[in-house]
Amino acid sequence: xxxxxxxxxxxxxxxxxxxxxxxxxxxxxxxxxxxxxxxxxxxxxxxxxxxxxxxxxxxxxxxxxxxxxxxxxxxxxxxxxxxxxxxxxxxxxxxxxxxxxxxxxxxxxxxxxxxxxxxxxxxxxxxxxxxxxxxxxxxxxxxxxxxxxxxxxxxxxxxxxxxxxxxxxxxxxxxxxxxxxxxxxxxxxxxxxxxxxxxxxxxxxxxxxxxxxxxxxxxxxxxxxxxxxxxxxxxxxxxxxxxxxxxxxxxxxxxxxxxxxxxxxxxxxxxxxxxxxxxxxxxxxxxxxxxxxxxxxxxxxxxxxxxxxxxxxxxxxxxxxxxxxxxxxxxxxxxxxxxxxxxx
Numbered sequence: 645x646x647x648x649x650x651x652x653x654x655x656x657x658x659x660x661x662x663x664x665x666x667x668x669x670x671x672x673x674x675x676x677x678x679x680x681x682x683x684x685x686x687x688x689x690x691x692x693x694x695x696x697x698x699x700x701x702x703x704x705x706x707x708x709x710x711x712x713x714x715x716x717x718x719x720x721x722x723x724x725x726x727x728x729x730x731x732x733x734x735x736x737x738x739x740x741x742x743x744x745x746x747x748x749x750x751x752x753x754x755x756x757x758x759x760x761x762x763x764x765x766x767x768x769x770x771x772x773x774x775x776x777x778x779x780x781x782x783x784x785x786x787x788x789x790x791x792x793x794x795x796x797x798x799x800x801x802x803x804x805x806x807x808x809x810x811x812x813x814x815x816x817x818x819x820x821x822x823x824x825x826x827x828x829x830x831x832x833x834x835x836x837x838x839x840x841x842x843x844x845x846x847x848x849x850x851x852x853x854x855x856x857x858x859x860x861x862x863x864x865x866x867x868x869x870x871x872x873x874x875x876x877x878x879x880x881x882x883x884x885x886x887x888x889x890x891x892x893x894x895x896x897x898x899x900x901x902x903x904x905x906x907x908x909x910x911x912x913x914x915x916x917x918x919x920x921x922x923x924x925x926x927x928x929x930x931x932x933x934x935x936x937x938x939x940x941x942x943x944x945x946x947x948x949x950x951x952x953x954x955x956x957x958x959x960x961x962x963x964x965x966x967x968x969x970x971x972x973x974x975x976x977x978x979x980x981x982x983x984x985x986x987x988x
Contacts (some may be wrong), residue, residue, distance in 0.1 A: 655746065677751050677772035686724070686748060688722045690952035691967035696725040697877065697906065697934020698765060698946055703728035703754075706829075706939035709737045714831045716946060717745040718843040722988060723945065723963055727767050730856075731821075732789040732827040750961050753785070754877060755867075759860035759896065765877035766863055767906065767932070770961055773869045781870040784863065789821065789857040789925070796822045802850040803827070808836045824854040840936045861900045868901070873960055875904040879923075893923060904930030904957060910937075910944045913914045914975050921973065930957045946980050 688694075699705030700712065706717075707730065709719045716724055732753050739749040750966050755766045773782030799971060803810060816826050828843040837843035847854060864874045879888035888905075896902065905924040908917055908931070924931045933949035951958060953973040955965045 645683045649809075649889035650878065651807065655854070676775060681934070684864055685962050685964055687964040687966055688951050688958075689966050690950065692965075693720055693948035694723045694933065694951050694954065694958070695721060695725050695935050695937070695946040695949055696752070696769070696932050696954075697754070697909075697936050699726065699728050699754075699936070699938045700734040701820060702731050702733040703823070704938065706942065707937070709734055709741055710790040711948075713738060713741040713745055713747065713938075714749065715940070717749055719946070719948065721747060721946065721948070723748045723750065725752040725767075725769060726753040727752040727769075729754050730756055730792065731785060732771075732773060733821075744929075755784075755863050756788075756857050757860040757863050758855075758857040760892065763855070763883070765856050766867075767861065767875040767877045768863070768867045769873040769875065771867060771872040781872065784858065784866050788856060788874070793821065793973060794826045795852070795854055795856055796827050798909075799827045799847045799852050799854060802837070802847065802852055803831060806832070806850055808846075810834055820872060824856075832956075833922075835932070847966060853945040860896075864882065864900050864902060873904070873930070874902045874907055875930065875957075876902055877906050877934070878909045878911075878936065879905050880909065880920055881911055886915070888920075888923075890923060893927070897927065902929070903960075904932055906934050907928050908949050909954060910934030910947060914977070917973075918975060930954075931958065932957045949981070950977070953977075977985045977986045 666893045698707065700707045700709060724736055724742070726749065728734055730753065732751060735749070735751045739751065750766060750769050755768055755982070757764050757766050771781050772778050773785060776971050787982050788941065794929060800810060800813070808831065810827070810830045813827075813830045816830045816833060820826070828840050828847070830886045831837050831843040831846065832839060837846050844854065871875070876888065881887070905920050907921040908925055931954055933954055935944050935947040937944055937946045951965045952968050955972060958965055
């Protein structure tokens with residue numbers, strides 16, 4: 645059936661964290677994320693380009709670190725963040741490659757959580773899980789990886805028991821850790837479903853939800869203990885469960901002290917951006933920005949958000965923004981949000 649080695653957690657264990665690939669090599673030669681970060685606060689210009697939400701092949705994206713950093717460099721980004729789903733595997737390599745290009749990378753992860761009867765994605769920034777302070781969050785990442793592998797294993801078994809062979813599994817996994825989304829991609833590729841939604845529905849019809857969500861309160865607590873910043877991802881994206889409104893946000897804040905909202909997002913209209921910026925600022929929350937880019941043009945390239953739009957967030961992660969006149973953000977800024985891919 646193939647990919648036997650990909651179906652169990654692999655790598656070495658450092659303070660409870662499973663490490664693979666470049667991350668394992670980095671730890672072996674004594675590197676930590678803090679060793680890859682500047683030892684002093686940097687200052688960027690108000691018009692500099694930033695994007696704090698991108699994915700690589702470590703989760704469900706297709707960017708490889710070298711390709712992504714080349715793109716960011718060619719398009720003149722100054723600060724960015726990799727936020728793969730439930731893993732920080734790509735972060736060390738991305739940080740090391742970015743340093744030589746003059747790009748600051750904020751370590752991050754997009755954690756899959758649940759609260760109030762639905763799933764929420766939480767962007768966690770600024771944690772080094774390879775040091776003692778980050779040990780609790782590192783253990784959470786390792787537990788999440790174990791759960792993802794086990795869930796994917798169950799899905800494979802159920803599909804094959806019901807006559808859905810997966811001969812393309814090795815090709816799709818391609819040496820990565822096994823995850824449920826890779827099983828769904830394989831199901832589509834092998835003709836058992838027309839898209840990821842119908843593949844998910846097929847697996848659910850056999851009794852497997854594929855959910856590995858962790859309690860939002862637990863994730864926020866562990867992130868804060870590790871010195872992290874917690875930003876609710878794409879609050880204006882419904883995903884079939886409704887968007888975040890003021891009443892729900894206020895109930896969340898009563899017990900769960902998130903730090904901010906992703907106020908700029910690829911699918912937002914200018915009015916959406918104004919709304920979610922307002923929700924955040926009225927509650928003294930940070931505002932962040934993210935394209936959610938998964939690959940070149942999928943669903944979009946990294947977007948050139950302006951640093952002046954997210955000054956408090958940047959200050960929290962150790963980056964100052966030079967002085968500027970006028971408002972930090974206003975309606976009509978959309979002409980800055982498109983950037984062409986660099987010529988090959």
